[in-house]
Amino acid sequence: MSLPAVLLRILVSLTLALLATLPARAQSNEPGCRPEMASLRLPIQRVQLAKDEARLTFVGHATFLIETPGGVKIATDYNDYVRPPVTPDIATMNKAHSTHNSRSPDPAIKHVLPGWGLSGQGAARHDLTLGDVRVRNVPTNIRTYEGGTDYDGNSIFVFEIGELCIAHLGHLHHPLEPGHLRALGRVDIVLFPVDGSYTLDQSGMLDVLKSIQARVMIPMHFFGGGTLSRFLARTQDIWPVERRDQATITLSKATLPARPTMIVLPGH
Structure with a gap:
């Protein structure tokens, strides 16, 4: 055998030996399965919140999912039509x-908190501490269908998480x-309705926001982009507006904007 043939045989033998030491590639039994498709089958792990943070997700209408660093989940204005994808520990209504x-x-749900007095004998009174959140309410009035007043028929719910104070104005x-x-x-953070008809008119809501002076203002209850745009047109010379692409936002005392800011989350 010629020298070149011997060298070629030795080279082939070394290559086969090296390949034998490499791990075999895992094979899928599912035809056409792509890595990105397979990853969708894994459970989605949300990033753990730091002790001074709170996470808000605009579920829709007047419902937000509020999550605390300790894992407590709260649904605001919880109803039978628009619900968060998880069962909350606390539901306000x-x-x-x-x-x-x-x-x-x-x-x-561990705690269901109605924002009106179920007995008809006065306002609802809530002051609940669960894990790392305190939930309390401030009663307000609502109009009746007959044009009268249902005293203490609505509640502003206040959520205290660490150093953050979040207020949901309900159906003000x-x-x-x-x-x-x-x-x-x-x-620090106010969640407020802007429809201007079923709730307080837009001019009045603007005055409410000025009186509360929260650093973050997140609109809700606007039924469509036109109503929201009309309200934002009233505020454009007063506060900056940030439109987010995601319905979830994580905030802490340290990351609050330096000046009061309107933050719009996708939804309606």
């Missing part, structure tokens, strides 16, 4: 319309009086 309360809340129908503002205290 208001009674102006059926899209703000539930007749059949999930029995797995009237300007806030000094007593309401004192009961609210300092508010």
Whole structure:
């Protein structure tokens, strides 16, 4: 055998030996399975919150999912139509319309907090601490279908998480009086309705926001882009507006904007 043939045989033998030491590639039994498709079958792991953070997700209408670093989940204006994808530990409700309360809340919810007095003998009074969140309410009034007043028929719910104070105005129908503002205290993030008809008119809501002076203002309850745009047109010379691509936002005291800012999350 010639020398070149010997060298070629040796080279082939070494190559086969090297390939034998490499790990075999895993084979899928599913035809056409691509890596990105396979990854969708894995459970989605959300990033753990730091101890001074809170995560808000705009579920729709007046419902937000609020999550705390300790894992407590809260659904605002919990109802039978628009619900978060997880069972909350706490559900707050208001009674102006059926899209703000539930007749059949999930029995797995630990605490269901109606924003009106169920007995008809006065306002609802809530002051609940669960894990790392305190939930309390500030009663307000609502209009009746007959044009009268249902006193204490709505609640502004306040969520205290670490150093953050979040207020959800619910189905607010009237300007806030000094007593309401004192009961609210300092508010860092306010979630407020902007439809301007079923709730307080847009001019009145603008005054409410000025009186609360929150660093972050997130609109809700606007039924469509036209209503929201009309409200934002009123605010463009007062506060900056940030439009986000995702319905979820994570905030902490340290990351609040330096000046009051309107943050718009996708949804309606």
